Amino acid sequence: MININLIAERRARKLREMATVRWSVIGLVLLFLLMLGLNIAAYFDWRSNQDMLATETDKLADLQVKYSELQKIEEEIAANGPIVNLLDQVRVSEKSWMIILADICQIIPHDVCIAGVNTMGSRDGMKLRFSGLARDLVTAGGFMEAFSKRTLWADTADPSSFSATKNPSEGERVRFDFIVPVRGMLGGEF
Secondary structure (H helix, E strand, C coil): CCCCCHHHHHHHHHHHHHHHHHHHHHHHHHHHHHHHHHHHHHHHHHHHHHHHHHHHHHHHHHHHHHHHHHHHHHHHHHHHHHHHHHHHHHHHHHHHHHHHHHHHHHHCCCCEEEEEEEEEECCCCEEEEEEEEECCHHHHHHHHHHHHHHCCCECCCCHHHCEEEECHHHCCCEEEEEEEEECCCCHHHC
């Protein structure tokens, strides 16, 4: 006997095959669209990364320029460091100088004329060298002794540093020169 349902069976098999092919094509199209979407997303991500890289490169170039300027400033600071330290020490010692000058003005006798005051700094400390004219040796010696007796900042002057000369052309006047050590100050504080 012939199977009459053979046509229906073939038709059902063809429909199943067509459905399988249809779903396969739909799957391939969906897979293609997914791959296309992923590639587009990857392209835009790459593009965004390129833009970000360009922005960061520009920022880095700006920072390098600022860093080179900063290095120049640091070199200038290092070069001017000793001057700045000296000016700072001068600023700090300004009060000391005012006290020293005020004391000198108070103890200088009327018969003494100071021609010069020089500072000498060493590891032992600071010293002031006075030179000038006095009426006589007693007045010049009294001026030298007044530093240790009437000031708080001066140590006793070394008598061996005292020198006096009498010049006939200057009349009775005596030219003097002596050194007064400054108590508690090192050479860099002036």
